[in-house]
Amino acid sequence: MNSFDKKILDAFSSETPDIKAQIVADCKNVEQVASPQFVADEKKSFAGVASSFFAYVRSLFGKPAFLKGAVAVACVMLFLVGMLVGNAIPDKINAPKAQTAVYIDVNPSIELSLSADNVVISCNANNDDAKIILGDMNLKGVELKTAINAIVGSMCLHGYLTVEENSLLVSVDNKNHETAAQLVTQITDQVKEVFEKSDIKCAIIGQTVEASKEIKDRAEQMGISPGKIHLLDKIVAELSKSEEVAQDKIQELATMTIKELNHLYSTLVEGHKPPDDVVQGEANGFMNITEVIYKIFSSIKSLIGHMDEYNVVAYPTFRDHKLVYIVVLRQKQGDAVYKYQVDLKTGEITEIPSNGGQSADAGGDNPARAFFG
């Protein structure tokens, strides 16, 4: 290290606080997270067997130099064998055909292609966050259950699934709709089981998706997964039952987190959930509809009088990149109509002018609306 580097190091070092005692004390109250299941299950795959083999060699010899040599020789041999075998067998026999695509979205977006017996054929990271999640993991040849454990474990490890960020979207695409629906249930149950043992209460939306070329093209164009596009389409369809939805609404919705979309969708379809959809748990940190109504009445009681004097209609939507409830109060014995927008995260109430652009009318047939009074 030269003197210039040392000067930089000393500069940072001089400002580093001494919180050693506090850290050691705090750690005594922290529960350690056990090794994820996939470490054990990985041994079923070739990568797992190879990894165990090299770990065994390492334990025998413990010399990195030897190990590097052994790895190099093994790699060359594998390459040569692969060349010979690969050239001798036609490609069609060599590669199992993908039967199912599974899309897992938090913010990391991961796509798994599965064979007919639910073994991973390929695993793709659809964004930068997903690359962090997958890291050096090689899930090819691994059973679906193991792959899901590994991915969810890594999402927790890297802080994408936490007490605050607790939502996951699982989408399954298979030509056989029944198979797809079964897989949705299987995967969501498995994820739920993982989280039941932890402090994190995970909210999961599971859905089947027919990822047509059109959906895939749109997904690629918007840089999100076909599963997320499908969810956005369903949300737009639900929202259009309550209000006029602008053409570019889907672009705005695409900027929402899975947690926000999860909350919005599960509220919109409450009471009339499509049979193949799985909606489990609650995305935390949002006000529920009852809290919203009471917040409005407690804030403007002096202005509008008692709650019993009004019919109340409320529904969730998305405005200016915020998840909000639109609440319409219609006087039972009179013509007065009040419209409010409540930010579900901050609780901020904004009055919408009656002749304003938002069509927050009290009609419509959206079952997700809550009626009071």
Add this chain to the structure above:
Amino acid sequence: MIVIFALSDEKRADKNKRIEDLLASIADGNPDPMGELYDLIKTDVFAFALSKTANKHDADDILHDTFIQIYRYAKQYVPKGKPMAWIVTIELNLIRRRFNLASRTTSLDDAFATPSGFDLENSVVNNAFLQGILSTLSEEEREIISLHIVSGLKHREIAKILGKPLSTVLSKYNRAIKKLQIVVKEELYE
């Protein structure tokens, strides 16, 4: 020159070996080795946090939280001789989460402020040269400098962690060094 690099590599390997030994003890549920681990890598962790946030208070918090996460997930560390890459990844995710949350909860005025910009007037950083580093270099330049010079990571390791091409890392590193040399010269002539 070659000897210097060789020694430096050897020192680094020793440090990594010690970190891995400590992580193995910590993985047994023993928090006591966290003290030695803190002494060993506190500046590495703090420097990266300060480089990313340019805010002493945020960096202090991230320093604390990173060590708690290291303890929490120590069982999941697979020894590969590169413990700092694992630790930096944990820290980077903490920082991303912190700013993602902040960007969704701050007021409109705060949203227009650059999170990585260094505010000299309200700074609680006392070291003049560190103030120079924070105010002269961009966030990317700072993180590369801290990871290479303080944590001793190689440029290609930094490129992998930050998800940037090696050529970008190298050019930003060289540009940062040139800028800092000017800062040092100005310090001398002041």
